[in-house]
Amino acid sequence: MVGCRKLHTDSINASFDCDILVRFQLPPTNGDGGSFLKGSIESLRKETDILYFKHLDVFSPTYIPPASRTSIWRMNLEIIMVLISDTFSCIFIARLLFHVKKRPQMVPSVSVLMMLILALGYMVPPVLNFEGMFSTIRMQNDLSLRTIGGWLEIIEMVVRTVTMVAFILQLHLLHLIWTAKPNNNDGNQKNPWISEMQTFIICLPVYILGGLTMWLVNWKNNNYTIASQGSIWGDLRSYAGLTLDGFLLPQLVLNVLQISKGNALSHSFYIGTTFVRLLPHAYDLYRGPKNISQQFDRLYIYANPRTNFYSPSCDIVICCGGIVFAVIVFLQQRIGGRFMFPKRFQESAKSITNCL
Structure with missing residues (x-):
């Protein structure tokens, strides 16, 4: 110098x-x-x-403050958790690939919209989150952050590689399900693409309404200032994370529309993926209040508060909601897509869905 x-x-x-x-x-x-x-x-x-x-x-x-040492330990732990989560995601996607290839008759009952949401979820982190995560670490001049040292490039390469593998597998799964769905009516069975369009029509307003609600709340809380645009973008990213946490919603709706019964999804896929999506919220509850100094606020690698809803109440609600979705899909595949409807309403529900 x-x-x-x-x-x-x-x-x-x-x-x-x-x-x-x-x-x-x-x-x-x-x-x-x-x-x-x-x-x-x-x-x-x-x-x-x-x-x-x-x-x-x-x-x-030299002296390293206790807060710095705590942040270093947390960062190392969170990097390991990112690698473990992405590795398990690859395994669960591969399991569904084998499941679909062995049971091609169940392909029409798998939601393309759900697969598309998951594919986008695996595509965004390598483009945005990882770049910001590692560039933030590099920009830190504090001595304590040099614990990562020369391993940073290797860690970044491994995390990017595993996540890219998960994205490629998810994209291959999406392509397989998209191309394997029949385009014509088969006897008395309805064209599965009609049910896909109905699922999209039902889910899209839900997603748009949720996004608009977040935007309006943020706009009001920031008093309509131009400076709040960054906060709005952060809230939209958080809402995208919430959408991924509820990735089973399109599958749940499709099962209702098709009155499907059978293992369209392997248990390991939707239960395991639900576990991977909810694990950050469970970890956030374990992590407790974020009382680390502001210097290290941006160094959250796993369960980043800027990319999803993380607070004790949100963590509990999202975990409960994800578990409820997984249980409903399990019962739909075991009992039937409309098991939650009273028998006297199932025919009326069928006529309503046919009109969509």
């Missing part, structure tokens, strides 16, 4: 000597924080120059 020293104390005629080379060797922080900082300060001027000074060695103990 280049160092400067002030030559005159007069603030009006102040001058500086910036021909100074400063070298520091930063200590590792994976220990107990009792390491030392070593370095040197030397002048780049000739020895005959009046401003020249002799070589100086610097040796100083």
